[in-house]
Amino acid sequence: MWTTAPGLTLALAAIRICATPLNPNIAATPTIYLAGDSTMAKLSAPTDGWGQYLSKYVTIPVVNKAIAGRSARSFTVEGRFAEIENLLSSNDIVVIEFGHNDGGSPTSASDNGRSDCPGTGAETCKSGKDGGGVVYTFGHYVEAAAKSYVAKGARVVVSSQTPNNVWEGGKFDGSPSRFVAYAAAAAENVGEGASFVDHFRATAAVYLKLGAARTNALFPKDHTHTSPEGADLVAQAFVEAVARDFNGTTPLKAYLKADNPTVF
Ligand SMILES: *[C@@H]1O[C@H](CO)[C@@H](O)[C@H](O)[C@H]1NC(C)=O
Numbered sequence: 735m736w737t738t739a740p741g742l743t744l745a746l747a748a749i750r751i752c753a754t755p756l757n758p759n760i761a762a763t764p765t766i767y768l769a770g771d772s773t774m775a776k777l778s779a780p781t782d783g784w785g786q787y788l789s790k791y792v793t794i795p796v797v798n799k800a801i802a803g804r805s806a807r808s809f810t811v812e813g814r815f816a817e818i819e820n821l822l823s824s825n826d827i828v829v830i831e832f833g834h835n836d837g838g839s840p841t842s843a844s845d846n847g848r849s850d851c852p853g854t855g856a857e858t859c860k861s862g863k864d865g866g867g868v869v870y871t872f873g874h875y876v877e878a879a880a881k882s883y884v885a886k887g888a889r890v891v892v893s894s895q896t897p898n899n900v901w902e903g904g905k906f907d908g909s910p911s912r913f914v915a916y917a918a919a920a921a922e923n924v925g926e927g928a929s930f931v932d933h934f935r936a937t938a939a940v941y942l943k944l945g946a947a948r949t950n951a952l953f954p955k956d957h958t959h960t961s962p963e964g965a966d967l968v969a970q971a972f973v974e975a976v977a978r979d980f981n982g983t984t985p986l987k988a989y990l991k992a993d994n995p996t997v998f
Pocket of ligand 1: 894915932935980981
């Protein structure tokens, strides 16, 4: 009869311990989490958001937490940034992209819970709605979320919002909304651990290259939301922006697939 020598049992136990990563919070393969609005979220036909297509172009998993109708403010107030924070391991990457729902006036009586306080810094507003509370700027909300992620050892990529249909007036207009510069400033203010992608500029360049007719065909419902084909192109614009350092180098660059298409 064969009995396990005590020494062997100990050796096996030691092997098991060594097979465990030294720090279980450092993920061997980082995950990309996406925080954003409808232009990034999973939508129903005939539209879709670009976050649903990103995994085609990167080598690591993507978890799309974007949700339609949200702004940096409502994503904060609803605890959605915090929900992502709880999921993060060190080294994960969070892409934050807002702007479409961040405009408007929070001080009006019909405050929709999404409009940020105007300004680029520590300005605050009082919501015009009864019991609406204090409202902060776009930068405040994005920077607070980004700092909480960086504190957990994650990396943050602040991405500028997508453009609406740049051909809707009949001639090309690729001028950015103010939230594009706000997104760049937010990344800069967070500093170490944060970077910026000018997704607006990259996507506008794709639409310029496609021309009016082909771009218009990507917007089946309104001037903001694209078809699934359009959402896939917007994802391709994002990864090409990352590959070409628009504007700056992000940690995502290390995880791009080698054969991604050139779309602008
Ligand atoms: C990104 O760089 C381009 C080219 O220099 C510039 O035109 C654009 O304004 C920059 N984007 C932001 C948001 O700073």
